[in-house]
Amino acid sequence: MSKEYRTIRNDVSLPYRWSLGPVWTRFFDGLKDEKIYGTKCTQCCKVLAPARPFCPGCFGAMTEWIEVGQEGTVTSWTLVKNRYYGQIKEPPYIMALILLDGTDCGFSHFIGGIEMTDVEEVKKKVAVGTRVRAKWSQDKNATIYDIAYFEPVG
Amino acid sequence: MAKEEPREFKAEVVVPYELAVGRTWTTFYDTLKEEKILGTKCRKCGRVFVPPRTFCPRCFEEMDEWVEVAQEGVVETWALINMPFYGQQLEIPFVSAQIRLDGSDTGFTHRIGGFDLKDFETVRTRVKLGSRVRTVWSKEKKGGILDIDYFEPVK
């Protein structure tokens, strides 16, 4: 026990099997084939990626599938340096919101393929407005990690 | 449409907590090490609680009177647990029970054991509602609820 008063360690550990549903299953299958799919709302005409079962704005079903661009523009980003329990990977890493070509929403993923130890160096390569392109993983498991990261173009 | 049936995504979630035991329960644990079972008594309603409470949940007043209760008591109810599930702490089968220790006014949650639990009919002849049971202490004390190993039927 790390504390100087009496405590009980209570590690809660539970197993899950979350349903993807048909839309997300198809989206992740697409990643396996190196394609990024979105769906288009027939009412507001927005294209959202990852694909959605229904439009978050209009509440109608989104049934039109569209393959969206593998390149996009960074709308925001952060270089993560801190550590916390259960973290998804060893810092430093860059998380970003990327407006993929042909879509109307930010796509959340990593930016990689660059040196990350010095934030000033990173800022020379990554900024709001930077163009990035999907870099695919060798091993594909139909998960979001099938895209390894997005790397700055040019 | 989808190439295949909708899939599931499997993962295990582990979240760690470190919960403060607090003054009252720390005292309770510490005295278990000395093979004593302590309760607290509410000055207003007169009830004795095991495990002890810092306050009476009905009267909403602090309780500062400690009482040592007996190591024998009456079985208020019990269940034979023969159902395995993820993260279970005790091996099945086990008998989970509420025991009203002499000198207390609440059911104390623990297990009844000390005999073969495999056969339900045997268990039924040994454990009855209203029957008496007695504390069996663990040899090794860790200052936890399993310092009491189990309760055994009194012949």
Place this chain on the structure above:
Amino acid sequence: MRRVAIASMAQSSGGESRDSLMDFTFRVAKEALDKAGMTRDEVGCIMIGSSDIFHSGLSCSNSFDWDGTGAFLKEGSRAEESIFAFIYACMRIMSGQFDTVLVTSLVKGSENPDNDACTSFFADPFYLRPVGMNETTAAAMQMREYMWRYSITEEQCAKVVEKNLGNALYNPYAHIKKKVTIDDVLSSPTISDPLKVLECAPKSDGVVSVLLASEEKVGELTNRPVWLKGYGCSIDHFYPGDRDLLDGELKTAAAAAYKMAGITDPKKEIDVAEICEPYAFQELLWCEQLGLCGEGEGGTLIDSGVTRMNGTLPVNPSGGVLAMNPYVSRGLYRIVEAALQIRGRAGEHQVDKDVKTALAHGTQGFAGQCHSVVILEG
């Protein structure tokens, strides 16, 4: 609509408590009742604000929380967030069904994993969680956009920390008591660039209780009632990528609260504001969206000194969430601090002016997905 007032309140300090969560809760709830000279039996209804396993280690937290909040065999319920609990309690009184409700919100951050670990469980398991979304990373991206779009500087964001932690030195309940300079903030380690460690709220313990009463009843309980005048709440899309992070739903919540309170010019009519700023820059952004300054003017607002303790519109005289962040309870803490200011009972951190109308704000979720705004009046 039936009027509702705060009759009494009690709060714990934000530091690590050695009490079990149950005992910790009991002491504060009891204090709120004692202050009003009421017993548990006399209260009409009990409302709990707490969040289950990810913020307590226990599932169905109402089970464990029930005793400490005084709810044995009483009418009651639990909302998953403290301002939700507060407004639901108000609704119970407004309905005419109850005259008093005791609202208690509780959490022991000291027992829980890191804030980032807890908030990463807001994310869906397939997409946002695996790419590392949590409240801090979402806030960092929001901050970058804020600085980029409106030329807000890192110094201006850091000033919020300097101001709020400065205020906290006078608040006996605050968790973080440390005088910091703008340079201290700017040179503190980066958590999630551009966010620095001193710009992020800590993880605190905190139990807070408020006894609410109807207009007919409140006179028996206090001679300084603080009235609920307005309420608004609004939630935004789940995926941060679906939203404009600088034009969120706080405006909708604020508009509803102002309308209910009959406020037309918040800048002038609000005397003090307690704003939930788990990340320093958010105080500036929320001030804009609350209409306390114009769009993109959050930086100039802090520069002007208006929001300091002795300014014309003090913001977070308590030290805010940067000084104390009991996650689930932090919204109700804002309400209590705003009410203390109205009563003139905030002690050393009482602002210099007469406070008639105060605003309390709470937010949770990625980049402020959900906001609540409460307007109180003396």
Place this chain on the structure above:
Amino acid sequence: MGKPVAIIGTGQTNHGRRRDVSYPELVREAVVAAFEDAGITPQDIDGVVSGTMPSMMEGISLTHFYFADALCQVGKPILKVETCGSTGQSLGHCGYYWVASGMGDIVLVVGHEKMHEGDSQATMTTVFDPFFQQTFAAGAPGIFTMQCMEWMYRFNIDEQKAREAAALVSVSNHDNAFDNPYAHIKIRVTVDDVKSAKVITYPVRLLDVCPNSDGACAVIFASEEKAKKICKKPAWIKGMGFRGEEFFFGESDKSVWPSATEAAKEAYNMAGIRDPLKELDVAEVYNPFTYQEMIFYECFGFCPRGEGPDYVLKGTFKKGGKLPCDPSGGTLCTNPIGATGLIRLAESVLQVTGKAGDRQVEGAKLALSHAMGGTDQFNGITIVSSEL
């Protein structure tokens, strides 16, 4: 009772193992159905109430964020209310108070659970504290078995008689589920099947116990003025009660179950009901365990203490009996926990508005719905009527 509040629409998903949809899609399915039933659109809603059992069942914290879009909440005020298994009733109560307070005219209330995604008994076990009780806990069945043993002992109920009655409760619920298009478990069982089913926690057997289900339920509450404008035949809330006991299981007498008894008393007082067996036309009792359903009959004043099994053997609570209970098949055949209590309310609304289809109790006007939660700790009740 304060201002009149009506229910103008309900919607349920098909309950069961719903691997075919993601959780947000499941939630939306119920919401869309409720809008259709009420004949309104998302724009008409002034606020949303939602809840599940505990977050650990989903592995997602504060689900109102994740479901913001599915719940049609965006831009609207939201309240998230949860009280374990009784969540569904607590959600309904919140919907009532939101409208009765005057803070909203039309409020959407949604309960949901996708139990196949988590591990229900392991999750239930995390409700117990790690200080004293968790070690000996065995999910819900362990607790409910202890309660039923205590009850039989306390009232000197012959074990064989209770066994027979419990089996009848199981048979009638399973039969009723066939009349309910949304029900999860649809199997014909006989008294002998139930009596010889596998023991889970003696004397409780597999067919005495509810399933794990995926499902969601949405109910739309409205003020008197709106209800009269929108809905031809609304149901009106007449009484509500919610009570909870001490956290530690052993501190209350579960054989007379104070929370269930007091919650019912409160609801009857509000609704002006004196003789529930006579005045109620139908009851949707939350019955995850056959034995427990009989304890509820006693707590709710449907029969004297200790006589639950006798009344069951007389057929008082079956279809065509004096007070039909769970014509929907109840929790015993469908249990998506966070939704279950709200499904009970929705079913009682369908009954008093004559929309219950094959499970309709002829001429039902006054109905009770109920849910129970925690380690036998909480009980909530709502009474609805076809008359204002």
